[in-house]
């Protein structure tokens with residue numbers, strides 16, 4: 225485990241159970257009271273995929289890396305409550321409690337809290353550090369790993385970011401993946417990309433890398449990730465067999481149905497979607513790009529958007545001048561992020577306010593240090 229969660233208490237923390245029976249109205253009022261009591265010492269971060277009632281009580285709204293950076297730059301806060309998923313809180317801890325930030329605050333750490341520790345990311349969980357280390361060793365039997373750059377998507381555990389740090393690798397986001405791959409190919413011959421095969425594949429295809437040179441490494445396969453030796457020696461990008469359970473749900477048939485029923489509609493998707501969806505889309509881009517694309521479009525534009533449901537519904541509400549549809553007929557929402565509800569938020573805040581923080585996320589110092597190396601490499605990529 226790269227992180228641990230703890231309750232620091234002279235007396236026991238408030239129990240969660242009673243909060244679950246409170247109405248949203250009561251929870252909202254009590255959360256608001258803690259916000260007023262703590263003032264600028266408290267920073268609540270709301271990821272774009274969060275439910276509306278959580279977003280309404282967040283100080284900042286954004287995507288994972290953007291939120292962590294904004295939080296790390298905040299000099300007043302003493303506690304960050306991250307309404308997102310586990311890897312996001314880890315990144316916030318790494319950035320907000322890095323050596324220079326600690327020095328600027330006379331050594332005082334910022335508490336980083338994840339209101340529900342069960343809020344993980346199914347994609348991040350598809351690449352465990354032991355599996356990645358085993359894959360690296362096995363790859364070393366058939367190719368020269370000194371010529372492989374490990375690239376991890378930011379949606380990954382801190383231990384994977386640290387692995388990349390130790391092996392000359394780098395982190396990417398969905399907005400800079402192409403620039404990061406270019407950076408990697410300027411240094412070494414090949415890339416091992418994890419945990420999201422779709423982002424790796426869609427980005428590499430757009431850069432002109434042939435699909436034949438992108439074998440998929442299945443960590444559950446018996447040998448060589450399910451590949452023959454030639455597939456690996458001929459590879460440019462080795463894709464980890466991982467995916468986002470939300471974006472994986474969109475299909476080419478959804479795109480075709482919308483095009484048939486709504487002539488002229490534009491398809492806007494996230495690059496975590498499968499290749500066949502990404503290839504058919506008019507625009508593919510990060511959460512930030514999706515939001516900006518809608519914002520910049522003229523009234524009357526028709527969109528079918530393939531990304532997390534809460535974000536699409538919010539875009540719909542914020543842009544009534546456009547016609548916005550959700551690309552799938554089935555609900556695709558981030559179930560783990562949805563675990564952060566007002567009950568968990570109120571419970572964690574009231575414990576924090578009385579000096580008994582629960583669900584603290586603290587990345588192991590060595591892992592944090594190597595993770596920072598990869599994050600800083602990413603920041604140098606233009």
Ligand code: SF4
Pocket residue numbers: 273309344345346347348379468469470471532558559560561
């Ligand atoms: S939307 Fe997908 S990648 Fe994002 S946190 Fe949820 S499961 Fe993970």
